[in-house]
Amino acid sequence: MRVLIAPDKFAGTLTAVQAADAIAEGWRRHAPGDELDLAPMADGGPGFVDVLHAALGGELSAVTVGGPHGASVPAVVLRVGDTAYVESAQAAGLHLVDGDPETATSRGVGELVLAAVDAGARTVVVGLGGTGTNDGGAGLLAALGATADAVLDAGPAALSGVGDVDLSAARERLAGVTLVAASDVDIPLTGLFGATKTFGPQKGIAEERIAEVDGWLEAFATATDRRTSLDKGAGAAGGIGYALLVLGASREPGIDLVAAAVSLAERAGRSDLVVTGEGAFDFSSRAGKVPYGVAGVASEALRPCIALAGQVLVGSREMRALGIESAYSLVELVGEERAYAAPAEALADLAQRVARTWSR
Known part of the structure; x- marks a missing residue:
């Protein structure tokens, strides 16, 4: 299975590069045979x-x-x-x-x-x-x-x-x-x-x-x-x-500028699943934020997109309006204290759990 990993930063804890690495590490624990393509993203802000x-x-x-x-x-x-x-x-x-x-x-x-x-x-x-x-x-x-x-x-x-x-x-x-x-x-x-x-x-x-x-x-x-x-x-x-x-x-x-620079559309088209993420996934994510942008690219490529986030603050209906099939919360899995104390390790654990559902 080919998985494109394209997260934003997790503000205050992980850069986009660190977040992509953590997601990849956790995913490989469950599905070492999957082909992972890492494309850290940004929307113009830090990173x-x-x-x-x-x-x-x-x-x-x-x-x-x-x-x-x-x-x-x-x-x-x-x-x-x-x-x-x-x-x-x-x-x-x-x-x-x-x-x-x-x-x-x-x-x-x-x-x-x-x-x-x-x-x-x-x-x-x-x-x-x-x-x-x-x-x-x-x-x-x-x-x-x-x-x-x-x-x-x-x-x-x-x-x-x-x-x-x-x-x-x-x-x-x-x-x-x-x-x-x-x-x-x-x-x-x-x-x-x-x-x-x-x-x-x-x-x-x-x-x-x-x-x-x-x-x-x-x-x-x-x-x-x-x-x-x-x-x-x-x-x-x-x-x-x-x-x-x-x-x-x-x-x-x-x-859009970053997506073009990293050839996101082409890479999404070569993938079976697109994984994105950010610190707080809420409805403001629609205002030019990375998950919404990545989900749009995935939709154009007819590929499902899921999100891993520090917190998920939208319901399933709003989530799908943003183009995300499912979203998974770091705080919900490991608690707020550990999510901030060891964010890379906690994000890897979340990715490992998500891979059980989505990897073939």
């Missing part, structure tokens, strides 16, 4: 560059950029020919925010883009997701040379009185460079379904502060490009998507 490097090869260059509160943080640029791939979470990740989220800046992401351009890239693909900033991408624009009558790289709080933004220097700096925003969400920048309302609380913005912070981003959008702020994906990564769009970037779902 994006690692997954693409594993699939495409290329050259990794280490750089140092400013973090959300100014401290230097390490990051990498992946060069494949004249295309560079960078990951916003490396410069502005939630794990890097160690102060007030209202003063956290995305400037480091702009510095990453500059590093890619300075290295000769003619196309720069920016993976969006997993960030702790919510500044509308103002910091990114500042790093590229944008100016304003307010401070652009001091977080959303500094945008409270913004009235005029000049993007000409930033656009000139990127002349001849194609930008691609690899986004796993399609929300606008502001409003009831915007970046602040949707993801602000998980970034530490208090509920009672949501309206005011959203108002600052409204002012920023009015001063730059109000129409673009309403586009799908403008609210990705706390508005870094918006900054890229106003600089002329095209938007591509991160899962």
